[in-house]
Amino acid sequence: MLKLNQVHHLAIIASDYVRSKIFYCDILGFTLLGEVYREERHSWKGDLALNGEYLIELFSFPSAPARTTQPEAQGLRHLAFSVDDVAIARAQLEFRGVRCEPVRIDPLTGKQYTFFFDPDGLPLELYQA
Structure with missing residues (x-):
């Protein structure tokens, strides 16, 4: 059996990177560990930590489709x-x-x-x- 140690991170794609970064950092209290703009993908990537533990990769992608289902759909x-x-x-x-x-x-x-x-x-x- 595969031995997993822990969940390393979750990835979230935001429609508005800045708005979501403000939400997760200023409202929920995450810390921005670092961020990079990936020119070839026209995409921001921010690494967010909660209480010092790296937890979320926050992304932006141009023209990403909106979430179309409610929580009871299959998947996460x-x-x-x-x-x-x-x-x-x-x-x-x-x-x-x-x-x-x-x-x-x-x-x-x-x-x-x-x-x-x-x-x-x-x-x-x-x-x-």
Whole structure:
């Protein structure tokens, strides 16, 4: 059996690189480790870390198609972040103009969670630690 050590990173393609970089860094608190413009692809690539751990590659590509499905479609469903208090984190996001769903209770764990959305509608989750 293959031995995987951990998830290395996730890749997100943004329709507006600058807008998404502001969202992930200024609103969610990621740190921009570095970025490069790849002239041959007309594409930005930014490396984002959360609490010092490299986690997201943020890309832009010209004419990339929009996400056409909701989270229940086949494939990657969403990206989840653990927080100490879902209600407080949700209120902070809403204060910054981020669209959030109501807080729910996970029937299996009894923990609170909610979904919110990045500038391109990518579903993200807050989950009570």
